[in-house]
Amino acid sequence: AQPLVSFDLTRYHTLDEIYAFLDSLAKENPGKVQVIVGGKTHEGRQIKGVKLTLGNSKSGIVLEGGIHAREWISPASILYIVNELLHNNNADVRQLAQSHEWYIFPVVNPDGYVYTHTTNRLWRKTRKPYGLCYGSDPNRNWGYKWMSGGASNNPCSETYGGSAAFSDVETKSLSEYLTSISSKFTAYVSFHSYSQLLMFPYGHTTQHLDNYNDELQIANKAIQAISKRYGTKYKAGNVAETIYIASGSSVDWVKGTFHKPVTYTYELRDTGRHGFLLPADQIAPTALETLDSLVAMFKEAKTRGY
Numbered sequence: 102a103q104p105l106v107s108f109d110l111t112r113y114h115t116l117d118e119i120y121a122f123l124d125s126l127a128k129e130n131p132g133k134v135q136v137i138v139g140g141k142t143h144e145g146r147q148i149k150g151v152k153l154t155l156g157n158s159k160s161g162i163v164l165e166g167g168i169h170a171r172e173w174i175s176p177a178s179i180l181y182i183v184n185e186l187l188h189n190n191n192a193d194v195r196q197l198a199q200s201h202e203w204y205i206f207p208v209v210n211p212d213g214y215v216y217t218h219t220t221n222r223l224w225r226k227t228r229k230p231y232g233l234c235y236g237s238d239p240n241r242n243w244g245y246k247w248m249s250g251g252a253s254n255n256p257c258s259e260t261y262g263g264s265a266a267f268s269d270v271e272t273k274s275l276s277e278y279l280t281s282i283s284s285k286f287t288a289y290v291s292f293h294s295y296s297q298l299l300m301f302p303y304g305h306t307t308q309h310l311d312n313y314n315d316e317l318q319i320a321n322k323a324i325q326a327i328s329k330r331y332g333t334k335y336k337a338g339n340v341a342e343t344i345y346i347a348s349g350s351s352v353d354w355v356k357g358t359f360h361k362p363v364t365y366t367y368e369l370r371d372t373g374r375h376g377f378l379l380p381a382d383q384i385a386p387t388a389l390e391t392l393d394s395l396v397a398m399f400k401e402a403k404t405r406g407y
């Protein structure tokens with residue numbers, strides 16, 4: 102069948118293009134793809150996503166992208182992976198796709214993402230005014246151990262935690278959505294760039310809490326898988342020890358609130374040569390090696406009883 106919207110997965114796209122693509126996927130794949138709304142933004146946009154139901158399993162995986170506006174490889178890789186989950190005939194990919202329900206939000210900071218297209222390519226935060234400056238860091242605004250390190254109380258800072266936990270409607274509304282589906286998902290994976298790291302909670306403390314050892318072993322399998330296709334090297338560990346202390350992140354909130362066993366943050370390509378301005382010809386390879394790692398991640402999670 103002729104696709105309703107032509108969408109080049111190897112280019113970066115505007116928010117409107119991405120949302121039109123999600124709508125078209127749902128129209129073209131009734132019963133398999135459903136548009137979902139995870140929340141709303143300060144400027145009145147929706148946090149739009151898709152739910153994929155490709156098999157009978159109800160074990161849900163949430164994919165979160167674009168919480169930081171300038172990290173364009175995050176939404177782009179997620180969209181590429183959505184297409185692979187729908188159409189790739191490799192047995193491992195079919196197994197991964199069909200044995201889970203997928204709740205996928207490629208852009209959870211839509212106002213910021215639009216701003217990186219219209220005004221400032223390197224914008225990170227949301228766009229809500231806080232005094233003289235704009236935006237909280239939506240990965241410092243979640244209500245678990247909020248403002249307990251690695252976040253700023255200066256509204257002009259790139260890591261401003263907000264005026265209170267969940268002071269941004271994006272984090273507040275998305276957290277409410279996640280709470281409403283919390284019995285349906287066991288895994289939560291967020292995608293950032295850059296640094297080539299695969300991290301897990303916690304960011305607010307260096308202590309090895311919950312199922313630290315399992316998360317580390319699973320991450321090590323996943324980063325071995327990443328390196329196989331193109332030799333891309335990742336490091337694995339908890340957020341606080343691998344990059345820096347950071348409190349109020351989405352993954353800390355998910356882990357601390359629901360104790361989900363499989364909770365990860367990817368810092369995708371590269372290690373700084375292009376940084377946030379990763380050339381579009383790296384979208385496909387980044388997405389493919391990341392999908393390889395998701396296959397390995399969920400195989401290993403399963404052998405550990407998750």
Ligand code: PAY
Nearest residue numbers: 169240293294295304340347350366
């Ligand atoms: O939980 O993802 C986390 C914390 C780590 C990230 C953060 O600061 O939120 C790491 C940074 C990010 O992706 O935003 C790393 C990049 C390179 C940055 O902007 O510092």
Ligand code: ZN
Nearest residue numbers: 169172293294
């Ligand atoms: Zn980020």
